[in-house]
Every structure is written in structure tokens, then in C-alpha cells.
Amino acid sequence: MTQAEIKLCSLLLQEHFGEIVEKIGTYLIRTGTQPLRMIVNDTGLSLDQVKKALCVLIQHNLVTYQLQKRGFVEYEAQCKRVLRILRYPRYIYTAKTLYNDTGELIVEELLLNGKMTMSAVVRKVADRLTETMEDGKTMDYADVSSTFVRLADTHFVQRCPLVPEAAETPEVPPPPAPTLVINEKDMYAVPKLNLVGKGKRRRSCDEDENHEHKAKKHKKDGEDAEPPPDDGIYWQVNIDRFHQHFRDQGIVSAVANRMDQTSSEIVRTMLRMSEVTTSSSAPYTQPLSSNEIFRSLPAGYNIVKQVLDQYLTLLADDPLEFVGKSGDSGGGMYTVNLHKALASLATATLESIVEERFGSRCARIFRLLLRKKHLEQKQVEDFAMIPAKEAKDMLYKMLSENFVSLQEIPKTPDHAPSRTFYLYTVNILSSARMLLHRCYKSVANLIERRQYETKENKRLLEKSQRVEAILASMQATGAEDVQLQEIEEMITAPERQQLENLKRNVNKIDASENQVDETIFVLESFIESTLKKP
Amino acid sequence: MAGSGRGRGRAAFTFNIEAIGFAKGASLPEVVCKPPPLFPSTDNKPVPLKTGEGEDYMLALKQDLRGTMKKMPYFLAVEEDREAIERYSKKYLEIEKERAAWTPDWRRLPREMKPSKKTKKAGTKPKKAKSSELKSNLDVLKKIEELEKKDEEEEKSEDEKDKTKDKEGEDDEEAEEPEEYDEEEHEEENDYISSYFEDGDDFGAGSDDNMDEATY
Numbered sequence: 001m002t003q004a005e006i007k008l009c010s011l012l013l014q015e016h017f018g019e020i021v022e023k024i025g026t027y028l029i030r031t032g033t034q035p036l037r038m039i040v041n042d043t044g045l046s047l048d049q050v051k052k053a054l055c056v057l058i059q060h061n062l063v064t065y066q067l068q069k070r071g072f073v074e075y076e077a078q079c080k081r082v083l084r085i086l087r088y089p090r091y092i093y094t095a096k097t098l099y100n101d102t103g104e105l106i107v108e109e110l111l112l113n114g115k116m117t118m119s120a121v122v123r124k125v126a127d128r129l130t131e132t133m134e135d136g137k138t139m140d141y142a143d144v145s146s147t148f149v150r151l152a153d154t155h156f157v158q159r160c161p162l163v164p165e166a167a168e169t170p171e172v173p174p175p176p177a178p179t180l181v182i183n184e185k186d187m188y189a190v191p192k193l194n195l196v197g198k199g200k201r202r203r204s205c206d207e208d209e210n211h212e213h214k215a216k217k218h219k220k221d222g223e224d225a226e227p228p229p230d231d232g233i234y235w236q237v238n239i240d241r242f243h244q245h246f247r248d249q250g251i252v253s254a255v256a257n258r259m260d261q262t263s264s265e266i267v268r269t270m271l272r273m274s275e276v277t278t279s280s281s282a283p284y285t286q287p288l289s290s291n292e293i294f295r296s297l298p299a300g301y302n303i304v305k306q307v308l309d310q311y312l313t314l315l316a317d318d319p320l321e322f323v324g325k326s327g328d329s330g331g332g333m334y335t336v337n338l339h340k341a342l343a344s345l346a347t348a349t350l351e352s353i354v355e356e357r358f359g360s361r362c363a364r365i366f367r368l369l370l371r372k373k374h375l376e377q378k379q380v381e382d383f384a385m386i387p388a389k390e391a392k393d394m395l396y397k398m399l400s401e402n403f404v405s406l407q408e409i410p411k412t413p414d415h416a417p418s419r420t421f422y423l424y425t426v427n428i429l430s431s432a433r434m435l436l437h438r439c440y441k442s443v444a445n446l447i448e449r450r451q452y453e454t455k456e457n458k459r460l461l462e463k464s465q466r467v468e469a470i471l472a473s474m475q476a477t478g479a480e481d482v483q484l485q486e487i488e489e490m491i492t493a494p495e496r497q498q499l500e501n502l503k504r505n506v507n508k509i510d511a512s513e514n515q516v517d518e519t520i521f522v523l524e525s526f527i528e529s530t531l532k533k534p
Numbered sequence: 535m536a537g538s539g540r541g542r543g544r545a546a547f548t549f550n551i552e553a554i555g556f557a558k559g560a561s562l563p564e565v566v567c568k569p570p571p572l573f574p575s576t577d578n579k580p581v582p583l584k585t586g587e588g589e590d591y592m593l594a595l596k597q598d599l600r601g602t603m604k605k606m607p608y609f610l611a612v613e614e615d616r617e618a619i620e621r622y623s624k625k626y627l628e629i630e631k632e633r634a635a636w637t638p639d640w641r642r643l644p645r646e647m648k649p650s651k652k653t654k655k656a657g658t659k660p661k662k663a664k665s666s667e668l669k670s671n672l673d674v675l676k677k678i679e680e681l682e683k684k685d686e687e688e689e690k691s692e693d694e695k696d697k698t699k700d701k702e703g704e705d706d707e708e709a710e711e712p713e714e715y716d717e718e719e720h721e722e723e724n725d726y727i728s729s730y731f732e733d734g735d736d737f738g739a740g741s742d743d744n745m746d747e748a749t750y
Contacts (some may be wrong), residue, residue: 016603018610036646049610051649055638056608058647065644073644089595093588112599112606163641178642232641356581511583511593 001029001079004440009082011447016085017056020045024053028063028077035072060114061236067179084239086443086517091242095156102147105129107156107237115160115234118148119193126198138198145193152188155241155276159187160234191230244280247525248272251341254348255315255322262303263311267323269296270336281533283339289330305331320344339529346432346526349519353435354403361386362394366403366426374407374423395424402434429530436523443516450509457502464499467491607636 001009009029014022027043028034034042040050054075057063062082065075088111096104105125110116116124122144129139151157161180248271256264273296274285294308303311312334315323321340327333347370355363365384369375375383381391398404409421454461467490474484491499583589603609640648 015600017608019612020610021608048649051647052610055643055647056610058643059608059638067644073646088599089592092595092599093592096591108599112602114608178644180642232639234639234642356578357576359578507593508583510596511589514589514592514596515584 002437002440004437004444005079005083006030008440008444008447009079011444012082012085013062015447015451017060020049021053021056024050025057025062025077025082028075029079029082033066033074033076035074039075081239083440083520086513087521089514090246090517091237091239094242094245095151098156099147099151102129102144103151106144106148106151110157110235110237115236117230117232117234118145118191119230121235122148123197130198141197149190152190152235155188155238157235158238158241159189160236163232191233193230240280243521243525244275246521247338247342250345250522251322251336251338254341254345258318258320259314262301263315265298265301266293266308266311267315267336269293269298270323270334272296274336278338281529283529284324284335284337287326287333287335290332290334291330293334294331342522342526342529343428345522347428349522350403350428350431350435354398357401358394358397361390362398365391365394366398369404369424369426370428374425376421376423380424399424403431405430429527432523432526436520436527439516439520439523443513443520446509446513446516450506453502453505453509457498460495460498461502463495464491 006026006029010022010026013025017025023043023045024039027039031042036050036054039054040047043050045053054063057077058065061078063075063077065073067073091111092104092108095107099106102125105128106121109121109124109128122141125144126139126141129144130137133139148157159182161182163178164181248268251271252264252268255267270285270288270293273288273292278285290305290309290312293312294305297303297308309332312323312325312332316325316334321337322344324335324337325332326335351363351367351370354366361384365380365386368380368384372379372383377392377395380386380395381388384391386394395404399406404424404426407423407425408415409423410416411419411421467487471484471487474487638647
């Protein structure tokens, strides 16, 4: 793990889980797999605190444990998973676009709690939706359940690995840690539940609660007299499926930008048909025949079969090679080249970064090098049609920032500089890695700056919160406008201006974090696609 | 050949300088003497951020998520000791905290994670303290009885005394050896057996210079 990643992970953990969890999470990321007593010794926290923090981290799938052969348990942090916290808003927003408010709340609850049983999720989401509805209306559990089932069918939520059925004899003591297993087939199987009920508002007192001993001891919902029917079956968000969706979105919008709306719809159809048949790390989708594509086009698009064939031929001939032709049966077999598409997206990102950072002439040199692979200094000047001095200056600027690298080709075995060719080249993979590292640093800097801004104005923020609370309570008890105005004037005009500035800055920084995360996603997907899986 | 000799005060390189684009005899750029500035001025300003409904919604989601996670039971904050002023709301805040506490599913976690034994120990600590206090009181009473017995037996016969002493000595010596030493050490030169007289807490320790108040 690079220093930038570790710093970013520690900032994310601190913002979302507090200092204790941050300390332990950072320690585990930095030092790798450790048993419990080492963590307690090295972090200096109390055993109780370490245990609580580890429970929280395991609950949120940020730390996994493994039973070693010697009989003790070791804990390992998942650095990549911690970095995903940055992307939570994007997951929730995607769920909203696909499955409306119900889907959005289901995904949000699952992300906030790490893992939950289906009955708990349904109950919480129904309550939340009921809060927002008009008086008298409630949300039925059945609606929420059906949305949940749809999310499971499209693989957006998946089951967590289960505790194995313990059929132990009394002589064998239970192992120090359960080994969780999950069957591929069961990963998306929804248990047969009969969830009947409606969402409850917090204000109303329900007779149902009295039956379940709740009124007495302020117990939570989960501690009913009897365990729920799906006890032990926990669900979590399937992050890979969301990533697959983002990747598809990226490819479709790229095709739309390069060609036109219809071709992007065709590619979208092809990707939709391959959603469940192709694994997320496959280099290309399963071949689809032109007839199948024609049948699966959305109802609104009534294009003739011939036009579809023309579009497909055009897509297959495109130099970017998003779509490839793999055969002629069935009217032509076409696949989407996923890895090539990811490489094109990453390259486009690189080009745009060079353009924005150094100017359009540098971008021209960069694109030239991408196309021609290796060029000498003189050739660069000639092909790019840029005067020698400026070309030299630009090349060295890019070289110093590691966007471009030098390849030495010696003419003689002694590598004498006067008798060596020096060729400029762009290595996409290493440039992508370098930029990814820079993105992590940027996000860490943004978060630090945001925290600094908030801390500087802490006093003012607290004052404004108090004033708002007073205003709200006065409005609730019915106060005159004059009194309300008096309270509002407690915050002076320059203070109001300061608050406005603060709000604007914090919003800008947050929006920047979201957008840097989009770049992180493109670069990470590309780098992952180049790794050879065993 | 370049660099064949000391070029009369001029810089000479081991390679052909034309290869990197400097014309022969042209001035080289100046040498850099200090590290580059921390915040260099950029000629190209960054592109403005994307705006749109989706981006605004995601921004609101992000800020909401941050606020919500701070209130969840998973957020373990370092507890600050603010005992300065007893606040009335403290009573209710603690109830809220208890209500919001979260217990994980212990079946899914390694057994060492479960703090139940620890909390039981913490709960029994005051009990243990009480029981140890009780025991110490009992011990003192036992000691008094045994010493009384000893004195009576000394009057009776030495043989019995020896036997019982041996018996009791085996039991009591282990328990009373430290105490006997203590008693012998603290023995004052008078006939009073110090174990009969239990010192109050203030005996000897508190200086009674300002004994204006009468003790009862």
C-alpha cells in the first residue's frame, strides 16, 4: 500500500468511524495481518476498545479474519474496500436511478450498516419511507420486499458468507473462529419470508410494540422474543456489480460521444444482454448474434434490421475497437471488447489530463507518441510540426512529470551517449498508475482542506446551529414574526457572509472529491483489467 | 570529438549535445539552485466542476452520509472527560447512548471478540471488593477469637496449648505470620494487646492542632 493510499484510508476511517477505529484500521493496513494481542500492544489502546473497533470494521467488511493452523486468529484490513467509502454516494444515486426511492434507501441502509438481514432492512426502509409520506399513508412491507428481491435478482445485493451448520459432537470444542462459507448458487437466493406489515411512524404508539417487551427496557427492534425467520442470513451490497454498471455506463456514453445516440443504444442493449452471462473481469462479452440484438432492442427504437447491421459493421470497423466481430453465423456474431474499451477510456483520460495541465500543443505531442509508440527528438518536431525549441521544452516538461519516458537503444556495447538512440515513448500502464497515485493524494488533500475550513469556523457554525434550533422551537410553539426576526438578527451580516463562503467552499470541495473519484474509478478499472488473474 | 580535452574553459560533454537539441555554442539554461516552489503558479487553470442534477444530488448524499455516520452506533468517539459541570441532560444522554448501542452477531465473529467475560468481571469487581471487605472483617473477628482462645489455653495447660498451637499455628501461622510480625513491629511498650484495640482512621494520622471541634 502506498503512503498516499494509507493516508486517504486513515482520513476516510476517521471521518466515518471515529478516531479509535481509524487508529486500528491504519495500523492493520500499514503492518498487514496481525493477531489480536499484537494490535493491542502496538496501538496502545485498551483491549476493550480494540475489540469494539474490530467488531465495527468486520461488520462493515473492512477487515477479515482468518483462523491460522496454530489455532489463533489473524486480522487483515482490506485497503481497497476502505477506499470505496468515497464512492458510496455514487452507489446510492445509481440505485435511485434504477429502482427509485425504495431501492435507494435499501442500498443506503446496507451501506450504513455493513450487513443486515432482509427482514431488518425491509422494516427500516418501510419506516423511513413512511416518515416522508403524507399523514395517514404508510409504506407496505410487500413493496419494499419486492424491490429487495429485484435488487437480489440483478445481483446488486448479495448474501454474506454463512456460518457453517455446526453438527459437532460435545467432545469437540467449537473452533476459535467460524470459517464462513458461501455457495455460488445461494449467493443471490432470497429466503422465503412472509413479511407482513406496514411502516411505522416514530410518533405514533403502536400496540404491537407492547407485545414484544419493547416498552419496558428500550430494547432495539432486533431483540425480539423469538429470532426472525431469516436469522443468520445477512446481505451486503455487491460492489463489483455496481462497478460493472459504471463501466457499462462509461462505454455507452463514450460510444454516444464518438458516434451517435442509436449506436450507443445498440451497445447498451448488447451489454444488458451480457450482464449475467459474462463475469465482471472477462476481456470481452459472450458473442451475440445480430438477430438476438435486433430482438432485444428497446421497444421505442424501431430501426430496420438492415440499418442495425450497418451500425454494427460501423462499430466493428471503428479504430477504437469497442465492438468486434467474431463470426458470421446468425447474421454476424458481435462482442463488446471490454478490456480494450477500458484501455481506450483510460487513454482518453490521460490525454485530457495532459491537455488541461500542459496545453494543447503538449497534448498533440502526447497523442503523437501514443500513436507512433517510439520517436526520436527530431522526429517529434517533424511530425508534430512544432518548432524545435518549443518541442524540446514541452517534451522535457512532460518527462519531468513522468508522463513520457525515455527508451535508450545503444548502438555499441559501451552505451556511449553519443552513440545511443534516445526514443521518447508513453507507457500507458505506468502513467495510469502514476496518475492514480496522484488522485489519491488529491482526495486526501481535499479532505484535509475541508476539515481545516470546518475547524476554522467551528465557533460560527455552532452559533448558527443554536440559532436555528431556537428558531425551530419557537416556530413550533408559535411565535410572532417580530420575535423570529430578533432571533435571526443574532447572526450579524458579516457573519452570515462568512457562513455563505464556508458553505460554498465546503460544497465545492465535496463536489471535487466526487469527481476525482470518477477518475479514480476509470484508472483503477483499467489497471485491474491488465492484471493477470491466476 | 567532443570532450577530447579540457575545452579551454568551456563546458564539454561526453555526448553530442546536438542530440538533445542545443545548437553548438548556444547558451545552456541556467542552473537551478533551490527546490521548486511549493505552490507553483500554473498557466493553465483547472476546468470548472461538472454541474447538474445528478452531481447536486450526489453532493447532498455525501454530506448527509457523513452526518448520519457520525450518529450511528458504529462511530466510536474518544470519550472526553467533561466533568466540570454536572448537566441535567447527562442522565438522558446516557440512556440514549445505551439504547443506541449495537451488538454484533457473535456467531459470525471469532470467540475472542466477545467481551462478555470482561463486562462480567467489571460487574463483579465491586462485588469482589465488598466480599473482600467482608472477608477482611471476618478475618479480624476470627483473629480476635483465636487470640482469645490462645490466651485461655495458655492459662490451662501447656501441652494442650502446644498441640492446639501447633494445629492452629499451622493454620494461623500462614495467615497470621505477616500479621504477627506487624503486630510485633507495631507493639508499644505497654500491656495492651494492639489487636484488641482497633485504631480509628484518624488515630495518629491526623494532626490535631486545630482541635476546636469535639469528637463524638
